Every structure is written in structure tokens, then in C-alpha cells.
Amino acid sequence: MSDRTAATGRRPxxxxxxxITGLGVVTSIGTGVDAFAEGLRGGRSGAKPISxxxxxxxxxxxxxxxxxxxxxxWLRELPADELGRAAQFAVAGARMAVADGGLTEADVRAxxxxxxxxxxxxxxxxxxxxxxxxxxxxxxxxxxxxxxxVWPGRLSAGIVRELGLEDVETVTVPTACAAGNYAVxxxxxxxxxxxxxxxxxxxxxxxxxxxxTGFYRLGxxxxxxxxxxxxxxxxxxxxxxxxxxxxxxxxxxLARGARIYAEVLGYGLSCDASHPVAPDRDSIARCITAAHAxxxxxxxxxxxxxxxxxxxxxxDVTEVGAIRQVFGEDLPRTVSIKSMIGHTMGAASALASxxxxxxxxxxxxxxxxxxxxxxPECGVDCVPNEAVEADLKVxxxxxxxxxxxxxxxxxxxxEDERSAVA
Amino acid sequence: MSxxxxxxxxxxxxxxxxxxxxYGLGRRAFAEGLLARTAATAPVDTVKWPVPYEDAGxxxxxxxxEVLGRKGTRSMDRATGIAVVTVGELLEDFxxxxxxxxxxxxxxxxxSGSVQSIMDFTKDAxxxxxxxxxDPARFPNTVMNCPTGxxxxxxxxxxxxxxxxxxxxxxxxxxxxxSRLLRGGHANALLAGAAEEYSVxxxxxxxxxxxxxxxxxPLGEGAALFLLESGDAARDGGRQVLATVLGxxxxxxxxxxxxxxxxxxxxxxxxxxxxxxPEDIALVAPGTPAGLLGKQEESALDGVAGERIAxxxxxxDATAASAAFQLAAVLAHAGARPALVDRLALVTALDRDxxxxxxxxxLG
Numbered sequence: 001m002s003d004r005t006a007a008t009g010r011r012p013x014x015x016x017x018x019x020i021t022g023l024g025v026v027t028s029i030g031t032g033v034d035a036f037a038e039g040l041r042g043g044r045s046g047a048k049p050i051s052x053x054x055x056x057x058x059x060x061x062x063x064x065x066x067x068x069x070x071x072x073x074w075l076r077e078l079p080a081d082e083l084g085r086a087a088q089f090a091v092a093g094a095r096m097a098v099a100d101g102g103l104t105e106a107d108v109r110a111x112x113x114x115x116x117x118x119x120x121x122x123x124x125x126x127x128x129x130x131x132x133x134x135x136x137x138x139x140x141x142x143x144x145x146x147x148x149x150v151w152p153g154r155l156s157a158g159i160v161r162e163l164g165l166e167d168v169e170t171v172t173v174p175t176a177c178a179a180g181n182y183a184v185x186x187x188x189x190x191x192x193x194x195x196x197x198x199x200x201x202x203x204x205x206x207x208x209x210x211x212x213t214g215f216y217r218l219g220x221x222x223x224x225x226x227x228x229x230x231x232x233x234x235x236x237x238x239x240x241x242x243x244x245x246x247x248x249x250x251x252x253x254l255a256r257g258a259r260i261y262a263e264v265l266g267y268g269l270s271c272d273a274s275h276p277v278a279p280d281r282d283s284i285a286r287c288i289t290a291a292h293a294x295x296x297x298x299x300x301x302x303x304x305x306x307x308x309x310x311x312x313x314x315x316d317v318t319e320v321g322a323i324r325q326v327f328g329e330d331l332p333r334t335v336s337i338k339s340m341i342g343h344t345m346g347a348a349s350a351l352a353s354x355x356x357x358x359x360x361x362x363x364x365x366x367x368x369x370x371x372x373x374x375x376p377e378c379g380v381d382c383v384p385n386e387a388v389e390a391d392l393k394v395x396x397x398x399x400x401x402x403x404x405x406x407x408x409x410x411x412x413x414x415e416d417e418r419s420a421v422a
Numbered sequence: 423m424s425x426x427x428x429x430x431x432x433x434x435x436x437x438x439x440x441x442x443x444x445y446g447l448g449r450r451a452f453a454e455g456l457l458a459r460t461a462a463t464a465p466v467d468t469v470k471w472p473v474p475y476e477d478a479g480x481x482x483x484x485x486x487x488e489v490l491g492r493k494g495t496r497s498m499d500r501a502t503g504i505a506v507v508t509v510g511e512l513l514e515d516f517x518x519x520x521x522x523x524x525x526x527x528x529x530x531x532x533x534s535g536s537v538q539s540i541m542d543f544t545k546d547a548x549x550x551x552x553x554x555x556x557d558p559a560r561f562p563n564t565v566m567n568c569p570t571g572x573x574x575x576x577x578x579x580x581x582x583x584x585x586x587x588x589x590x591x592x593x594x595x596x597x598x599x600x601s602r603l604l605r606g607g608h609a610n611a612l613l614a615g616a617a618e619e620y621s622v623x624x625x626x627x628x629x630x631x632x633x634x635x636x637x638x639x640p641l642g643e644g645a646a647l648f649l650l651e652s653g654d655a656a657r658d659g660g661r662q663v664l665a666t667v668l669g670x671x672x673x674x675x676x677x678x679x680x681x682x683x684x685x686x687x688x689x690x691x692x693x694x695x696x697x698x699x700p701e702d703i704a705l706v707a708p709g710t711p712a713g714l715l716g717k718q719e720e721s722a723l724d725g726v727a728g729e730r731i732a733x734x735x736x737x738x739d740a741t742a743a744s745a746a747f748q749l750a751a752v753l754a755h756a757g758a759r760p761a762l763v764d765r766l767a768l769v770t771a772l773d774r775d776x777x778x779x780x781x782x783x784x785l786g
Contacts, residue, residue: 135545173587174535
């Protein structure tokens with residue numbers, strides 16, 4: 001990556017380098033950056049029977065549910081019942097990211113900032129609840145407290161209100177299961193252009209009946225666990241959580257002596273414009289290439305890929321096909337942390353970004369767990385079952401979504417001793 | 423976002439627009455109704471729409487299959503239909519040449535999705551013979567990016583495809599998102615705007631929302647979309663510059679009583695960035711929310727010159743599409759009055775969940 005400085009200077013619009021200095025994560029394998037890192041390194045599994053809703057009548061019903069989340073532990077300003085579960089996750093993640101970044105709320109308040117939160121379902125868990133009330137008690141029955149918190153804008157607005165931010169642009173990005181990468185990419189552009197100094201970006205979603213039922217009906221819910229790239233893979237497990245990244249310009253991070261997890265080198269977006277649910281190989285390949293160009297890297301620079309890796313028959317083959325189209329036969333190791341935390345929907349690529357940032361900082365590649373035999377049709381080294389130590393420079397994080405919405409993020413290693421040429 | 427220092431050819435411009443509104447489909451119906459100040463809200467047929475409201479701003483006679491045909495519309499919901507139709511209109515009228523480069527043309531659409539689709543799907547799961555006997559073709563409708571993705575599919579937009587949401591500020595947030603994508607080199611041209619559907623479940627949910635202590639306005643629906651590109655790209659494509667986007671500013675307010683001060687700061691900053699003064703503004707399209715927020719907006723705009731264009735009192739509360747309608751109203755006025763060329767227009771939005779925003783345009 002000796003060409004990185006040159007690469008960053010490639011586009012005249014990119015005036016600032018952008019780094020990640022804080023992580024906030026709520027996941028089924030651990031809440032908080034240390035627990036999450038330990039979970040990733042240890043190959044922990046979040047799979048368990050669903051308790052979020054009644055699963056009577058489903059032949060199988062595992063998910064990566066979070067069973068130990070206490071909103072009161074994180075909310076200091078807002079009453080818990082003002083926020084749906086997804087917004088509670090998002091707010092908890094933001095509080096963690098700020099603290100992990102060595103900042104106080106006042107520090108963040110003092111800067112012009114962006115809050116962008118991706119989601120697939122928003123507060124669909126609350127909409128499930130309201131629908132249940134209508135079915136049980138009549139069409140016009142409504143719980144007004146729940147009804148007021150269902151709009152997706154509240155995921156990002158919740159963070160802003162809880163932290164008391166005022167000089168801030170607040171936006172929710174409901175671009176389905178690639179939304180986390182969209183939100184982080186937006187933060188990158190906002191900081192890089194000099195529009196804002198700091199950003200809290202990521203994604204959040206809560207387990208809900210609606211989404212479990214939809215995937216079940218499509219035949220894509222695994223009966224036991226999620227096995228990405230495995231010959232016997234049977235689909236996804238739905239999951240929940242939030243990943244929020246504290247991002248700032250390199251100057252800002254250096255000036256305050258912040259610990260830097262990773263540099264955001266760039267990202268790419270593409271749309272299949274072909275099918276609402278079936279991913280398109282060429283379009284994903286185009287997205288990867290766009291991300292590399294935006295980051296100023298070549299495929300040879302990439303040390304591992306955090307795949308979208310849902311574990312369905314179709315996704316994994318199509319995704320690896322797209323990667324092969326860009327990288328040729330010499331593929332970097334390609335892992336899926338969905339094997340551990342399930343498919344957390346709008347949080348998925350945000351949590352994967354957090355995992356990539358940890359991997360770059362600590363020098364390891366998270367494993368793909370539950371793995372038995374690699375599907376020859378995929379043919380990747382998915383780092384089966386055990387994390388490996390690795391000296392990493394550049395990591396690629398894939399996000400793919402319904403609607404043919406692809407977003408690929410590229411993160412780079414930050415060496416503390418490197419001279420600060422911004 | 424500052425654009426004052428930017429060379430004119432790199433400034434971002436609006437070079438086309440399309441609208442589907444309670445005045446009907448198309449720009450003409452919208453411009454005529456708006457300029458004549460005709461109310462587009464009307465008593466709602468409560469047999470078809472069992473809603474807790476007397477009036478509504480519905481797109482008159484809007485039927486997806488009639489407008490788009492039967493192919494590919496079996497499972498299409500109203501929000502998606504409105505978006506697909508409006509995107510189609512924009513491309514048909516202004517998209518010449520863009521089709522040659524579908525990978526560099528994308529869509530940033532503001533929407534809260536279809537709560538009706540989400541709740542209908544869950545209802546089927548709760549009332550069906552088996553809990554999983556739902557219509558799989560309707561599952562993508564329950565995800566909020568469905569209108570955006572379907573618009574790309576129907577019209578072959580392969581560039582960035584982004585869904586954004588932020589209540590009444592959504593339209594301005596979408597325009598700003600698109601501006602950043604263009605400046606970041608992610609596309610050459612973007613369709614940006616917002617869409618909202620009328621539905622029974624939305625009406626029920628909105629009924630209990632916080633309307634600043636006032637009675638809720640009638641709900642409206644529709645979409646407004648804008649073609650955003652650099653001035654150079656517009657000229658190369660043979661498109662007229664309808665407005666230059668000078669910038670947008672957003673802030674948050676911790677309580678409704680401070681929304682006005684926050685908006686005033688946005689206006690001040692967006693003007694300062696553009697090197698303009700409050701008295702340069704010829705047109706203001708405010709959000710005019712009900713109750714306290716509306717009063718806060720009035721006080722924030724107190725020192726701002728310019729004729730006020732009220733949109734919401736005519737078309738209803740179009741929530742996610744409201745700020746996009748305001749922007750469309752500015753273009754409708756500018757199109758009818760050549761004297762507005764080179765004058766400034768301001769669009770403001772206040773969302774009940776705490777966001778205020780202001781977008782400044784130079785007309786013509």
C-alpha cells in the first residue's frame with residue numbers, strides 16, 4: 001500500500017483522509033467492542049431458538065437473537081419506551097462508539113457532524129406488535145406509544161436526541177441489507193469533502209416476525225445454523241443488533257491523539273436493476289471494481305474479504321463468482337461473520353465493517369464457523385472455524401441487498417508511526 | 423455544504439423534474455393547481471379508505487395497472503407504483519442520453535416505505551392457515567427500499583441506488599445525499615427526490631403522532647423527482663439549467679421550542695456559504711408544519727425576504743414527499759415567471775423528530 005497517499009490524492013474532491021476511531025456494537029455474540037472482538041476471535045455462535053415472537057407452526061425457528069440487552073443501561077436522556085428496539089440498539093451503539101473513541105458527548109456536540117444509520121426493517125418489530133393488536137382486538141386498535149416510534153427516521157434521530165447533538169445532519173438510510181455500508185460510505189464522503197468533522201454511522205435492526213416469515217417462505221431459513229460456503233449450507237439465520245462507527249478526519253484524530261482502528265479508503269455502489277431478490281454477478285463485480293477505484297487500490301492489495309456471505313445456495317455462489325470475476329483465480333481469503341451473528345439485516349455490513357476494523361487493528365481474520373466441507377462451487381478459503389493471525393493492510397467488506405443494491409467498502413490498516421501526510 | 427468557491431461548470435444543477443401529486447400525474451397539473459392556489463385535498467371515500475380523517479390529498483384515480491400495465495405490477499404497492507411512474511416521467515421528458523450510460527445514472531429516493539405492505543404481510547402471517555403461508559412475491563414490498571429498487575429495475579438505472587428517510591426533511595436529505603454522491607464521483611447524473619403513499623395504516627399511525635399540539639392536517643401523497651448533475655453535464659446533454667443547487671444545511675433541535683433558532687442558523691449558514699444575503703431571496707417554500715413547529719418556522723423566516731409559497735395547505739401533509747413537493751413548487755413558479763431567473767429560492771423543512779433543514783437554489 002505504498003501508493004495509498006498518492007491514491008488518496010487522486011481525486012481533487014477528497015481533501016481529508018477519514019479514519020475510524022470508535023466502535024459501538026450490540027450483537028448476539030457480545031455487546032461492546034471487547035466482547036465482540038473476543039466473540040469473533042473465538043468463533044462464538046449466536047444461534048438459539050427464537051423467543052422474540054411465537055414460532056408455533058414453523059418447522060424450525062432458530063435465530064441469532066440478543067437476549068441480554070438492557071436499554072436502560074445505555075439510555076440516559078430518553079425514556080426507553082420512546083424508542084423501538086432497533087433504535088435502542090442504535091443509540092446504545094452510538095454511546096459505546098463515542099466512549100470507545102475516548103470522547104464525551106460534549107466533544108461530539110462541539111463539532112459539526114453527521115449521523116447516518118442504515119436499516120432494513122426500521123421498527124418492523126413494533127409494526128408486528130401493532131398488527132397483532134389489530135388482529136386480536138379489532139382493526140382500529142392502536143397502541144399510541146408504540147405507533148409514535150415506528151418511523152425509520154427515529155433510528156438516527158434517537159442517537160441525535162440521546163447525545164444532545166445540534167450541529168448535525170441526521171439521516172436514516174433504509175437501503176435494506178447493504179444499508180450499513182451505504183451509511184458508512186456516506187460518512188466517508190461527508191468527512192472527506194470537509195462538510196463535517198465527525199460522523200456516527202452504521203446500521204441497526206431488530207428481529208421481527210415479518211422478516212423471519214418472509215425468508216422462511218422463500219425457503220432460505222437454515223434449520224439449525226448458518227454455514228456460508230459449505231457444501232451443505234441451507235440458508236440464513238435472521239439476527240439483530242447494531243454497529244455504529246465513530247469516524248473523523250485524520251487531522252482531527254491525530255490532533256487529539258485518538259486510537260485509530262482503520263482508515264476508510266473508499267467505497268463503491270451499484271444497482272443490478274434486474275431482479276428484486278436474486279443477486280446479479282456482473283453488477284456485484286462492477287460494485288467491487290468501483291470500490292477499488294474509489295479507494296485507489298487494486299485487487300492484489302486486498303488481504304481478505306468480508307463477504308456478504310448469507311449462506312443461501314444462490315447468494316454464496318453468485319457472490320464468489322463476482323469476486324472471481326474481479327480477482328481472477330487467486331482469491332483472498334473470504335469469510336462470513338454471518339455464520340456467527342446471523343443476518344442482522346441493515347446492521348449486517350455495519351457490524352462487518354466493525355469486524356474488519358478490529359481485524360486490521362489486531363491482526364487477525366475472523367473465521368467462518370459451522371463449516372464442514374467447502375462447496376467446490378464456491379471454492380474459497382473461508383477460514384473455517386478458527387480465526388487466524390494475519391498481518392493485514394487492506395480489507396474489503398461486501399454488502400448486497402434486496403432491490404439489487406450493492407455497496408462495497410474498503411478499509412486500510414493504520415500504522416501509528418506513519419508520518420501524518422494528510 | 424459549501425459551493426461558493428466552486429467553479430460554475432462543476433456546480434450541481436437541477437435540469438429536469440417530474441411530479442405526481444394530488445393535482446394529478448405530471449408537472450402541468452401540479453403547476454396549474456399550485457399557481458391558481460386550488461386546494462387538492464378533498465373528502466375521502468371512507469368506504470374505500472376506512473381512515474380516521476375526513477379529507478385526503480390523493481392522486482386522483484391513481485391505479486397502478488392502468489398507468490403501468492399488467493406486466494410486473496401484480497405485487498406492486500402504492501408507494502412503489504408512485505415512485506416508478508414518477509421516475510418514468512422524469513426519464514421520458516429529460517433523460518435523453520442518460521440511457522446510454524445506465525451505470526453512471528442512479529437514484530436517491532426518499533421514502534419511509536409502505537407501512538401498509540409491512541402490516542398486511544404480518545397480518546397474513548397471523549391469520550393464514552399456517553404462519554408461513556404468505557405471498558412470497560410481496561416480501562420485497564415490506565423492505566423500505568422497494569420503491570427505489572423497483573424504479574431502477576423498471577427503468578434500468580444501474581448507478582447508485584439509495585433510499586433515505588428523515589420524516590418531513592426527507593426530500594432535502596435526499597437531494598443532499600445525491601449531491602455528495604456526485605461530488606464523490608460515484609455517478610454522473612442522479613435522480614433525486616421523494617415519494618409517499620396514502621394508506622389506511624399510515625393514516626392510523628399518523629393520527630396519533632405529535633402534531634405540535636394542533637389538529638393533524640389531511641394527509642397527502644405523491645412524488646417529486648429532480649434530475650441532478652453538473653452544469654457541464656447538463657449542457658453536454660442539451661438540458662436547460664432550471665436551478666443551481668447552492669447548498670443545504672441541517673441541524674437538530676432538542677425540543678420543539680428551539681426548532682426556530684435551529685432553522686434560523688441553517689438559513690444563515692446556507693446563505694453565508696453561497697455569499698448571499700436574506701434580501702436576495704425571491705421565493706421561499708416553507709414546510710408549514712402544524713402547531714408549534716409551524717410557528718417556529720415562521721419566526722425563523724422572519725427576516726428573510728421573498729414571496730412565500732404554501733404547499734402543504736393545498737396538497738396535504740405528504741410527510742416523506744413534502745419537502746420534495748416544496749422544491750417542485752419552486753420550479754413550478756420559476757417556470758411560469760421568467761423574471762425569477764438568477765434570483766434565489768429557499769426551501770425549508772422541520773421534522774417532528776428533531777431535524778431542520780434549508781436548501782438554497784439559484785433559479786434558471
